[in-house]
Amino acid sequence: MRNKKQLLIEQLDQKLKPFQKTEIVLVPDKGWIHTIRTTLNMTMAQLGDKLGITKQGVKKIEESEAKGSISINSLKEVGNVLELKLVYGFVPKEGTIDNLISLKAEKLARKIVLRTNQNMKLEDQGISDEKIKASIIDLANDIKREMRKSLWD
Missing domain, CATH: 1.10.260 (434 Repressor (Amino-terminal Domain))
Structure with missing residues (x-):
C-alpha cells in the first residue's frame, strides 16, 4: 500500500516529467x-x-x-x-524525485550498516557481505518509507 508521502512523490514526478529533458x-x-x-x-x-x-x-x-x-x-x-509566462522550477539532475530519494536512502543505509558492522567486527561479531547487502537494502527501504529527515544531512 502506498502511503501519503509516496503518493506526493509520484505526483511531483509526474508534474516534472515534461521538464526532464x-x-x-x-x-x-x-x-x-x-x-x-x-x-x-x-x-x-x-x-x-x-x-x-x-x-x-x-x-x-x-x-x-x-x-x-x-x-x-x-x-x-x-x-x-512581452506577453510571455515565466516557467520556474527545480528538476532532478538525473532521473526522478523518487530516484533521488532512493539514492540518498541507500547511501545513508550503507553508512549506518557499515559503521555498525565495523563496531561488530571489533567485537568479533561481523556479518557476511551478503548479510551486509541485504541489511543495506532493508534499511534503505525503511528510510525511504519513513522519509527520515536524516536523509538530507
Whole structure:
C-alpha cells in the first residue's frame, strides 16, 4: 500500500516529467530576456517603454539575468510585458524525485550498516557481505518509507 508521502512523490514526478529533458532548461549565454528581445527585433528602448524604465535599465536587467542575480519578480514583470509566462522550477539532475530519494536512502543505509558492522567486527561479531547487502537494502527501504529527515544531512 502506498502511503501519503509516496503518493506526493509520484505526483511531483509526474508534474516534472515534461521538464526532464536537459535541452529544455538550457539558458542562453546572454539570458532569456536578451535572446527573446533580439529575436523579436525589439530595441532596449522599446522594452524599456513597456517596462516604464530607460534602455540603460533594460541593459541592467539583461546583465543581471545573465549573471544569475535577477529576481523572480523582475523576470515575471518582463514576461508580462512581452506577453510571455515565466516557467520556474527545480528538476532532478538525473532521473526522478523518487530516484533521488532512493539514492540518498541507500547511501545513508550503507553508512549506518557499515559503521555498525565495523563496531561488530571489533567485537568479533561481523556479518557476511551478503548479510551486509541485504541489511543495506532493508534499511534503505525503511528510510525511504519513513522519509527520515536524516536523509538530507
